Amino acid sequence: MSFYKLFEFLRELNRNNNKDWMNAHRKQYHEVRDFYIDWLDQLDIRLAEIDPDYSPTTGKQAINRINNNLLFHPNKPVYKDHFGAGLDKEKGKGDFYIHIGINESFVAGGFYRPKKDLLDSIRAAIDYNGEELKKIMSKSSFKKTFSQLIEDEKLKKAPKGYSSDHEHIDLLRNKTFAVQHDLTQKEILKDDFQDKVLELYREMLAFRKYLNKAVSV
Structure with a gap:
């Protein structure tokens, strides 16, 4: 598994943004999601090594849901076009955010x-x-x-x-x-x-x- 496969999945999802397609490709989704979680787990360990004040955050804790919140944003597609994750999580503290998507990718914080x-x-x-x-x-x-x-x-x-x-x-x-x-x-x-x-x-x-x-x- 690789980021290449992750982008490939997101492109396919973007072309078929509906629950039926997702249900039919649930195994593929979990494969790329698990890959990203493992990658985040490795990054979490390395961040703790360079910052003594870092708050350990596992990949599962960091990764955001891929579903859009349609209750508050009913006009959005069912699924996002990216995988987002917030590391260094602690209540009241600004996290360190990684956004991997087909339309934009970035690292942000504050x-x-x-x-x-x-x-x-x-x-x-x-x-x-x-x-x-x-x-x-x-x-x-x-x-x-x-x-x-x-x-x-x-x-x-x-x-x-x-x-x-x-x-x-x-x-x-x-x-x-x-x-x-x-x-x-x-x-x-x-x-x-x-x-x-x-x-x-x-x-x-x-x-x-x-x-x-x-x-x-």
Whole structure:
């Protein structure tokens, strides 16, 4: 089994996105899913070796359901066009997310549209020491890898309790504090893909640690 087979399955699923097809190909689905879970288990071990604060997360704990939530999104197809997985999982902490899909693949981390209490804590940390976050994000290797925060909706005005001329108003107006690195299928199919993911984890580590500290105090 390989990522090549995983992509092959996702392409077929995308062309036949219905329960009847999935039921007829359930064995194939479990084969590629189990392959990805095993790959995540190996990655989990390696991440724990490079980060003493890493929260061990098995492949089964990390992998997301392939079914779309049709209750809240009735117009979406029955199944997703990707396999998603969140590692370094701990309540209240931003996880490290890996998205392997036929239309887009990427590694991301941080807080995507966090709940109000978490967002308030992040903003408070920026108010207290936003220079540290800016220093992390202005590092040349970080900028080359992630460029900037994920583009998302921002407040038009300053958040409640902060002045419009705050020195870090450009950060405070964000509702999402996460970064992303896009991947090509060619990169994913290489034998050293797991090494690539480890490099991305290391580059993102200071950024995630800043945010996780902000929401834990």
